[in-house]
Amino acid sequence: MLHSNLLRLVARGSSSRLMSTATKLTTVEVNDETGIATLTMNRPPVNSQNVQLLLDLQASISEIENNKSRGLILTSAHSNVFSAGLDIFEMYNTDVERLRTVWTELQNVWIALYGTSLPTAAAINGHAPAGGCLLATACEYRVMRPNFLIGLNEAQLGIIAPKWLMSGFTNVLPKRVAERALTQGRMFTTQEAFEAGLVDEIASSKEEAVEKCAAFIGSFAKVNPLARGLTKLQFRADNIKEFEKIREKDVADFAALASSPEVQKVMGTYLENLKNKGKK
Structure with a gap:
């Protein structure tokens, strides 16, 4: 954990400017005193990742890199969900080309976030299953509110998480723990x-989570940003190179699997269960 004095120092600055409102599903706000950008997802009700949200995330990450921010904090506008992952409505009862598009844009968001040289942190202010966990683990630091769930639960939907998707997960967990969690589709409290x-x-509120994320990014204030960024990318280079080699095959494999009758049936059952829960 970071020293509380540093947290207080970074938290003093509250002056900020809204940099991006053109994209409807994400906003970018830059703190003028710290130079740190907060990227907020806002696709009600649960930030499920449809193609538009994925495109907006890419545009916002690029914007933050171009405006020379000192770091990026990813969070959610919703009180109980960080991101519910890929929008199953985008994948259920649709054509193969749509499946290819959805997966390609998810790949693009991951490489943009995982491969940025900027310091990154996730203020996880709600549940973060599947693609939500993917976004969080693509960041370098994670602060989460109590009593929520996070994990890669793809196995429960009959989907196989590819190696690139697992890489952020396996970067931060011991291999044995990661393997068991992935094969079980486990969600962690x-x-x-x-x-x-x-x-x-762990933070008691979203505001505290953002402050702790800012403190993490602030801990690099006296480090040369070029040296810091290149060092980070050296750690991630092997995963990125492996991803680039297989990304086209990965899209084809996902489209074939997700369009199979077995997986479509699991998705249909899942959506029906959600519908029934909503009636109660």
Whole structure:
């Protein structure tokens, strides 16, 4: 954990400017005193990742890199969900080309976030299953509110998480723990995630989570940003190179699997269960 004095120092600055409102599903706000950008997802009700949200995330990450921000904090506008992952409505009862598009844009968001040289942190202010966990683990630091769930639960939907998707997960968890969690489709509570090392800190509110993320980014204030960024990318280079080699095949494999009758049936059952829950 970071020293509380540093947290207070970074938290003093509250002056900020809204940089991006053109994209409807994400906003970018830059703190003028710290130079840190907060990227907020806002696709009600649960930030499920449709093609538009994925495109907006890419545009916002690029904007933050271009405006020379000192770091990026990813969070959600919703009180109980960080991101519910890929929008199953985008994948259920649709054509193969749409499946290819959805998966390609998810790949593009991951490489933009995982491969940026900027310091990155996720203020996880709600549940983060599947693609939500993917976004969080693509960041370097994670702070999560209590009593929520995070994990890669693809196995429960009959989907196989490819190696690139697992890479952020396996970067922060011991291999044995990661393997068991992935094969079980396990969802960690906030406390379990903290104890396992999947998240770095727990915060009582979104505001505190953002402050702790800002403190993490602020800890690099006296480090040469070019040296810091290149060092980070050296750690991630092998995963990125492996991803680039297989990305086209990965899209084809996902489209074939997701369009199969077996997986479509699982998705249909899942959506029906959600519908029934909503009636109660």
